[in-house]
Amino acid sequence: MRIEVRCIEHLSSEQRQSLNLLYGPLIGKNSVCLYDFFSSIQSQIELDDIYLMLNMNVSQFDKARNHLEQYHLIETYIHEEEMLIFLYAPLMPNKFLCHDTYSRLYLASVGANCFDKIKMMLHKNVDVSSDYIKVDSPLDISKLDAWNESKEIAYEKVKPSIKQKYDFDFATFFKGMDRIFPARYRTNENLNRIAEMAKIYGVSAKDMRKYVQRSINPSTHVFDLEKLKYMVMGNRKIMETSKDPYQMSPVKFLQNKQNGIPVVKSDQALIERLCTEFQFPVEVVNTLIEYTLQQTHQQFSRNYVEKVAASWVRLHIDSRENALKVINQGPIENRKEKKIENVVLDEKFYAQKEDKSDSQIQQEMLELQKMLKEGKL
Template sequence: MENSGEAIIQLSGTFHQDSTKVLTLLYYPIIGKDAFILYQLLYSLEDLSIGVNQIIELSNLNDGTYQKARETLEEFGLLKTFLNTSENRWLYFVCPPLDSTSFFSHDSYARIFINECGARQYDYLKAYFHVDEMKTDGYLDVSKPLDTSRLDLWNDKKEEVFQNNKANEQRVYDFDFNVFLQGMDRIFPIRLRTPENLSFIAQLSSIYGIDERDMKCLVQRSIHPSTKEFDKDLLKELVFVSRKNVKASKDPYKMGPVAFFKSKQNGAPVSNSDKHLLESLCVDYGFTNEVVNVLIEYCLDKTNQSFNHSYVEKVASSWARLKIDTKEKALNQINKVPTRKKAPEWYENTEQTKPSQQSLQEALKLQEKLKGSEG
């Protein structure tokens, strides 16, 4: 499986004018012939979907040398590799080499080059690329340091959102890209299938409960007809206003939060403000669909079905601090929340007894007596 399956190859980043020179004169001596050949081949196969076995054959490498060459390119930042293990599909992103200045100032690369080629060749190539270090003798460093006062308003809630966003970047969504990409080669070409774009599409699908086939139609409407560029803002708008009914899942907690919330209000449309809040719970707080749906159910129960936003955010912040990231943890937390103590029986017993005639007479006499003392 390691060297089988289909691979999609795409260039990533900006290739500078001296990329070929830097790759040949600086990288080649430290990555070796096999990795150098593989890099040039992958660069030439840009925007193609091709079998990994075909790549091995075209590079004239065997399985072992191919894998070693690929891993070498990955180590030196020349290749980023992604694998869909269930489908055995690969994404290869060919990255540009560093420019010469960055290469020579890189602690590891410069040391490896000197170790492999010697200081003499290092100095020669440094002079060739005209990398001159400016001498600062006699100068005073007057560079303005970073003004950390910009973070004076930073608070715990913003830190939670920041940390959850970092975790959310590596989140895997239940979205079948094979179904989504089928027949989309001309509509949504390989150059648009970046990790960022694919993750964005899967995220929207997950939050709003839109399946792969419906998402294909929405993405097609998000491609600019003249520039052929993908408009993510337009896709988000189309998803946001979509009113397509979503089939209930066997496990309702696995539904998209917007669809789950809609089911909780008997199919009535979800308001825009509620949609924004649900999206925030998924994106900003980094909660999974199951956690968000448990939170929805809990908050509706506690607020008499009003879904009070300030209360929802208060609970979400608490769960984020407690690192609640599964349905089980969310349900356990709910069970731990103490319920309001029941009032004692004597307090709730409001039954009144009718006063006796004697008691009334005594009360009237007391009133007359008090009136007389006041006069």
């Protein structure tokens, strides 16, 4: 198989620190070595050559590559006998240590003492004396005031396609939104957040247009994501989904479990955390919801849900099929090991036989000899 590596983001010295000191304990030395090797490749290379140069076998390579994929350091695409790998930079140290999932996994891996030392070592002092005055230079976007529909059409033809992480009908969402939601609002961050909320809370593209319009202040022209989230969380409509209930919005899935009663905000926030921070697919989140409700007599306990979610992260659960395999093994506390039972013999096996006297033994021998002569034995 032939591999082509495309370096999407180049590493700074801080990101290099993050890769070795923070990601390293989680993904292992082989994965760090493979990442460094990928970053040094300028052209295509044969997979067998990678095995040779890194002294890895097939299993070690696949495991190292999977770890890099899990932490979004690479993206892998395979077509017949070709593999295309996109290389992404690690999170900056401060973002890694504030990441709800990565930081917990790191703490569980290295312990609190090491965690504190690494945090202090990577800390950057950004305090500024009060004697200094910060100089702000706001971006001048006045040129966009004359932006019109024809310019937007021309822009759409030449702009690079945005790779969306979520399945959302942007074609319907953008229809008639040129003035309401112009180009300056359509950043990757905003679009991903809109698609993410639609998926989690079960909002159609048509309804999302309405909520987005209400989230833009007509006086200041500020797009308020928090206001949008507030309205989305209050959405009561059921978005049509596929026949598979595990592919529906997780919030609507839980609402269906409680006979249509709206999901409280604390439960909605927990579900959003499962989708965004634990980065589970929708089908895994819904399977997790169903499983935890069954185990806790229909109580959606945050502590228990997060405990199960963390274990599924460590087990690399990325599909409902894999989740069911873990569930079918049963809760860990109920998995009893087979005990070796001691064999207890009945008392009769321990009863001692009565010793015979010499005369009795001699008499029995004579009787046996007599029977032998007579042919009775």
